[in-house]
Amino acid sequence: MEIVADGKKSRVLSGMRPTGRLHIGHYFGALQNWVRLQNDPAYECFYFIADWHALTSDYADTSEVAENTLQIMIDYLAAGLDPERNRCVIFQQSLVPEHAELHLLLSMVTPLGWLERVPTYKEALENVKDKDLHNYGFLGYPILQCADIVIYSKVGAPLFVPVGEDQVSHVEASREIVHSFNEFYGFEVSPELFTTSNKPSLLHAFKALDEPLKVDWKIWETQVLDENQRLELVQRLKKIRREIGTKNFFEKVGHPANFFSATERLVEPDVMLTKTPRIPGLDGRKMSKSYGNTITLSETDEEIRKKTKVMVTDPARKRRTDPGNPDVCPVYDWHKLFSADEPGRLEWVRQGCTTAGIGCIECKAAMAENLIKWIAPVRERRVRYEKNPKRVLEILDEGSKSARAVAQGTMERVREAVFGWKRKRKEIAGDGKQAAGGE
Ligand code: TRP
Ligand code: SF4
Secondary structure: OOOOOOOOOEEEEEEEOOOOOOEHHHHHHHHHHHHHHHOOOOEEEEEEEOHHHHHHHHOOOOOOHHHHHHHHHHHHHHHOOOHHHOOOEEEEHHHOOHHHHHHHHHHHOOOHHHHHHOHHHHHHHHHOOOOOOOOHHHHOHHHHHHHHHHOOOOOOOOEEEEEOHHHHHHHHHHHHHHHHHHHHHOEEEOHHHHOHHHHHHHHHHHHHOOOOOOOOHHHHHHOOOOHHHHHHHHHHHHHHHHHHOHHHHHHHHOHHHHHEEEOOOOOOOEEEEOOOOOOEOOOOOEOOHHHOOOOEOOOOHHHHHHHHHOOOOOOOOOOOOOOOOHHHOHHHHHHHHHOOOOOOHHHHHHHHHHOOOOOHHHHHHHHHHHHHHHHHHHHHHHHHHHOOHHHHHHHHHHHHHHHHHHHHHHHHHHHHHHHOHHHHHHHHHHHHHHHHHHO
16 A cells, blocks of 8 residues: 555554454454544554564464464454555554564663553463463563554654553553653754854853853864764753753753754554443453353354353343343343344333343344344455455555555664664765865
8 A cells, every 4th residue: 555645644553463363342342443544534544463462472382373363364354444445554563573673672761660560461460370471572562562553653643543441551651652762862952052153052051951061161262162072061961851851951941942852753642442332242241252252253143143142131130020221231232232223123122121021032132133234244254355365465465565664764763863873874974075085
């Protein structure tokens, strides 16, 4: 896909770990929103499969990661993501190795405490007993996630991450990490500050910051400060700025402020929460593969009928003659998603349930039929792509190529902000020319 280089579009990025087939919980928790965003011309959307992140828990047995990646890609396409018509870019994380490079650079400016405090990290360490998560990769999970997101920064445009509640703390960590990165590598001191004519500004700035200048004045009367002296002063200014923060720095420094600039190197991302209410699993708990309470996007009609028949209902409605309360019943939550378009159906449920006019069996059956209608086109697309895995991989490879081009652009800017090699090389090339010209 060609990336439109207009200044207005917001960027959107999100992804999932390839740990198994996607289910309707994923659809209503994320995919539905992703589809909406790809169809909105205000957004440029990137969706990906986080196969490196799958390794953080599955590193001991990687036998399923590749197949799961293919299956998730098919699920994405079945759900309606449409990279073939350039609505979005879909890519595979490990095919864009620049994510790993940015992860490394970001890791330098991320204090350990931030990672240890991420709630999902603490919870997983306490709860996950069948895997050893005491490793560096798992601790660094949020840094890699941050790299995934902000490598698609377009400076000056917002960057949104449409995810569920469970990912909020990761996006928040990303904001902190990016903030820190920008503080370290986005602050610049203009060389102009050290010219003889701007000496008053330099004096003023150091005085305002309560920092002794400590330079040999006699030298400066006759010539401009040399490279080492300038570097030393810049380092001290940067150190002060780090200590007191950019905002304070600018406030304190006074009128020479125009010799300093704070550039946004990477964009602090914003979470975009899915508005759909969470869809509970068949047993009323959170829908999750590990609970075996899901309906996958490829479920057959028969399986849907069978599974929903034994769905948990209002626990207080024990007998057919007891009135029930739809507001505490998972079946009603599902009705709201699948039966909303059928005239009168939701009223039929509420009325029948609260008066014991209908039984749970018929209530579930009506819901199941609507779920089947809803899933049919998704499943059809799924089957179509499943039959043509070569084409699926082609789409994923193409998407990864386009994503990589964007990521490489970001990394060029990032490397320059960190190391300044372009500047350095120019300097060296320039000196070389001068020397050659002097001969
Ligand atoms: N942590 C996410 C999950 O478990 C997956 C993920 C990795 C992600 N990198 C991301 C999500 C970047 C959004 C943006 O579902
Ligand atoms: Fe739930 Fe429907 Fe039974 Fe009421 S009638 S408790 S809404 S399944």
